[in-house]
Amino acid sequence: MITALVGAQWGDEGKGKVIDIMASKADVVVRATGGNNAGHTVVSDGKTYKLHLVPSGILYKGTVCCVGPGCVVDPLSMLKEMAEVEANGTSLENLKIDYRAHIVMPYHLVIDELSEKSKGEGDIGTTKKGIGPCYMDKAERIGIRFYDLIHPDIFAEKLKNNLAAKKKYIAGMFGAEYLDSKKDILDYDKTLAAYNAAAEKLARYAADTTVIAYDAHKAGKYVLFEGAQGTLLDLDMGTYPYVTSSHPVTGGFCVSGGIGPTLVDECVGIAKCYTTRVGKGPFPTELFDETGDYIREAGAEYGVTTGRPRRCGWLDLVILRYAVRVNGLTGVALNKLDTLTGLKEIKACVGYEYEGAVVKDFPADIRELDKCVPVYQSFEGWTEDITKAQTLEELPENARKYLEFIEKEIGCKIILVGVGPDRKQSFPVDGVCRA
Ligand code: GDP
Ligand code: IMO
Ligand code: MG
Secondary structure: OEEEEEEOOOOOOOHHHHHHHHHOOOOEEEEOOEOOOOOEEEEEOOEEEEEOOOOOOOOOOOOEEEEOOOEEEOHHHHHHHHHHHHHOOOOOOOEEEEOOOEEOOHHHHHHHHHHHHHOHHHOOOOOOOOHHHHHHHHHHOOOOEHHHHOOHHHHHHHHHHHHHHHHHHHHHHHOOHHHHHOOOOOOHHHHHHHHHHHHHHHHHHEEOHHHHHHHHHHOOOOEEEEOOOOHHHOOOOOOOOOOOOOOOOHHHHHHHHOOOHHHOOEEEEEEEOOEEEOOOOOOOOEOOOHHHHHHHHHOOOEOOOOOOEOEEEOEEHHHHHHHHHHHOOOEEEEEOHHHHOOOOEEEEEEEEEEOOEEEOOOOOOHHHHHOOEEEEEEEEOOOOOOOOOOOHHHOOHHHHHHHHHHHHHHOOOEEEEEOOOEOOOEEEOOOOOOO
């Protein structure tokens, strides 16, 4: 059995929590895309774990956790994260890193930073973790892969060639003065020494994770694909160019996890009961008033990776419908219902007004999206504490009505409702979410 868990909005939907919950039954968890731009939170017994590239199934002793072929690995930050995980008493015995994963190099960090800077107000608002430049090298077919990293001769040669080319690129694109200011970080010997040392520590985790996932599936075991980022950050399906450089949609799991599409049994989209986004780019239901501030504070909406305040707005059902379609979702996990407690009125966007007509399909281009005005449906709020609810029946009627409406509008089952950050503060919904 293979389940893919995918972000249905702009990331930070609470994937870490849901993956951790579902991983209790999983034999293998595979993270297939992205790098340490992700920040996944797991809260267990009051203890908070913040994970970036280590899969969120790591807290379960017997679960094999794979960093898959489509991921990009910054070895230095990976080791730091692994040390934090171990310091929490968690074993890394079952961690695997695919040979094919690409390596984030210091020059990727420099190029990410300078490229954002050179765009001025038109920047994307990246996490500056070198993700885009690393995927650029992969597409250009000059990238360094995990296999290369753990073979010092191959690595030394690739580093030499790439570093020379990148120095020319940096000087030409951004100005020769930058080479001097980044002298240390672009130094061949220092990079070689640091990466060789990291490679020595990481080599024991090397594996072909596609074999692990396939064999587990064949043996009737349960495999979970862990999504990072979200549908609207997908390089093709997202709000281009304000996207990440990988494919966080379901199809991306297949390509980047090395699993055939026919083997995926179910695909669960993870969403919040409202919408957030970090970084730049269009966001039709964004709130610039005290309600937006209320949601940010009540939901602790600050980035796990960068600490940036997240932009907050009402739930956008045009987006969720889009996520259901492009991911082929078989169910939706809806988090953070508790964050809306205390609001007198709750709104959900059911369509966009565009050039005099109401559109229900998410526009393909952001210039059209910019002209879209959300059409809202209003709901009465609730004031009861719902953070201990374990069934739909325990929710106030108004909360149930809100969920019922969402389910009807998106045409997909709500299979899990989140009422708090702890792994216990979520409950499964049996079948269709009907009160
Ligand atoms: P991810 O990137 O999708 O894993 O999500 P993040 O960890 O970046 O952000 C989600 C935040 O919401 C984290 O702080 C979680 O602990 C928290 N969270 C997840 N589910 C719930 C929920 O149902 N209620 C509340 N209040 N917080 C939640
Ligand atoms: P998780 O897995 C939210 C956003 C960045 C920026 C854009 C491109 O925690 O949901 P990048 O550094 O990837 O080139 O930045 O993508 N972004 C995320 N936003 N959650 C994430 O991951 C994100 N990963 C990247 O803020 O807008
Ligand atoms: Mg996150």
